[in-house]
Amino acid sequence: MGHSLNKLSATFIKSAPVGKHSDGGGLWLHKRPDGGSQWFLRVSVHGRRREMGLGSPPTISLKHARQEAQRWRSFAKSGVDPIKQREKERREAERNLHILSDVASDCFEARKAELKGDGKAGRWFSPLELHVLPKLGRIPIAEIDQRDIRDALAPIWHEKVETAKKALNRLSICMHHGAALGLDVDLQAADKAKALLGAQRKKVKHTPFMRWQDVPEFYASLDGDTVTHLALKLLILTVGTRTRPLRFLRLDQIDSDVWTVAADDMKGRIGTTNDFRVPLSTQALDLICRAEPMARDGYLFPSQRKGVISDATMSRLMDRRGLEARPHGFRSSFRTWCAEQTDTPREVAEACLAHVTGTAVERAYRRTDYLDQRRRIMQRWADHVTGSA
Template sequence: MTRALNKLSASFVRTAPIGKYSDGGGLWLHQRNDGGAQWFLRITVHGRRREMGLGPLSSVTLKQARTEAEKWRAIARQGKDPIKEREKERRQQERNLHLLADVARDCFESRKAELRGEGKAGRWFSPLELHVLPKLGKVPVAEIDQIDIRNALAPIWHTKAATAKKAIERLSVCIQHGAALGLDVDMQAVAKARALLGAQRHRVEHTAFLPWQDVPAFYASLQPDTVTNLALKLLILTIGTRSRPLRHIHLDQIDSDVWIVPADQMKGRRDSGDDFRVPLSRQALDVIDRVKPYARDGFLFPNVRKGVISDATMSRLMERRGMDARPHGFRSSFRTWCSEAADAPWEISEVCLAHSTGGKVERSYKRTDFLEQRRDLMQRWADFVDGTS
């Protein structure tokens, strides 16, 4: 027999004396001695009677209490425990309240191990910090959609295309991180935002480089033997490395006439863990000998105060001379020389620049780094650069 429902009236509820009063269907009002009043639901689940609070009378009306009671009775009819189900809902709501700023920082912390220098330079996080978090950082990540992302990045989508691309890629990683945390995020939000933003109009500008014919004159002009001049000379002579490994070169990395660059300092080699061997020409060994008196704590190119010279030190020298070319451009100078003047094999030239050659399967079988062949080519390059040949 169905139990009677809706026994109470709103007027009675407002003036109910101390005691417990049934509205039917397990819904009760408890008027306490201290003047407060509380709604609760008595319900039987798996043979056990449970009491579930539905809130104080001061904030939950009779109508609202009846609605809540019916909701949880329906859950009980499905064989579920309403109290446990409500706790699940509460936890879900708390998870969905995680702000993007918190998720982004947690994501950054979890990725530090795979970033160069554990991300201390801030390059991975800075596009988010500068262009996304100021606008979306305080928004729960579960509420972020493609419109939010489009509006945040539209101002820089064409004017700062490279930065915008990094920002949206890293935002995508953060949203995936949110999903891994159990948050109810929109995994397609970034893809839909890209569609709204459209193709970028920005044209990629490659680093300006010095024609290979002009490199010997520039090399000869690097006088006297200052730390910056010697760093630029060694960069030109050991063209396979980039600025970071050269600036951090340490005496312990020099093994006879080979410089062994740790994998974590080489672009594209951090995941594989393979160190990169650089054959040192006679001229490169001479530069190393000349810079040794400047060494501090084993580092050949120390800064005036602490650490090593900055990434901008060599670029500023070329800029002060009124040159458009930059240090990274010497890689292009070398590669063009290999093709136009040295008639060097393509594969050897690419390995000199620390580029991967062949497909993934091919590389898994081909384990050589062509050290001897590169030694010959790098010596020919050094002889050309210093005017020996």
């Protein structure tokens, strides 16, 4: 059959007349009256003649067309319909495009707008990135079942309880995203995996906190006028804000004795879009005045190099002192002091910590953030902490 192959030449193809021209072995060039042209292959499978298009010159060169013809002829020789085979390969290629890591990235992109700071901190994505994608990332999402998920999360299910829960939750969101893209996904896979993994043994660890009775002594020990000491002291005095808003505190957020934190920067404020107003005690205002000369780029607590001090800076200071307690724990110190030493109503105490209380309806009718009551209680707390009570 060798002599009947490769009849055409590249030069002929450029100027071929209208009609069908055989290159041999079932490969043809069809030159249409409109000037366009196309390669096609004629083969016979189980006595049926099949014709498959192989693209058009010059995109598909003569050499490429011959290689393709050879490949599909070999399928036909072994009794496989090359057109069906090509369809099958296309479907597989498409399915493989939707591997979990691609769907997860697409899902993260789609959700960024809802996430704080566009999800830049990567907190939303990291449980997936660390514990799921290394094992399941290359698998087409349509093939992932509850056993795959169970095997991926089993090593951390009882050890890293919160992280494992987050990873499973994020994976479930990605599976729903895959379904929304039109992929054949098992939407129950995450729930079934949870059933296979069983109840988590380990209790969630709460941030260790300092007894409220011990806070004044620790506060007094922060006697340096360094950025870290001043930041930690202000955190203790304004317990409602958590560490992030405090680290990014800008002087232009303070008006008289009220510091306003944008709603986007407040964690745990689901159900409200309001900014959070922090009443500043006289001691807090004094600290801000002492920190002001060190401000840089408008930030009150700059780091040594660039940006602001890190979360770890204050934690490390407490660690070096041999303390189990962490900065975040002062919220619990305050809340316990509130309950044991004052008759502050629950709503006001929770509002001090920026906790949203009550149902959506209750919140809609409650048009107050208890600023005046909080101002009084925060001043009492500052007096306790600084030993002036």
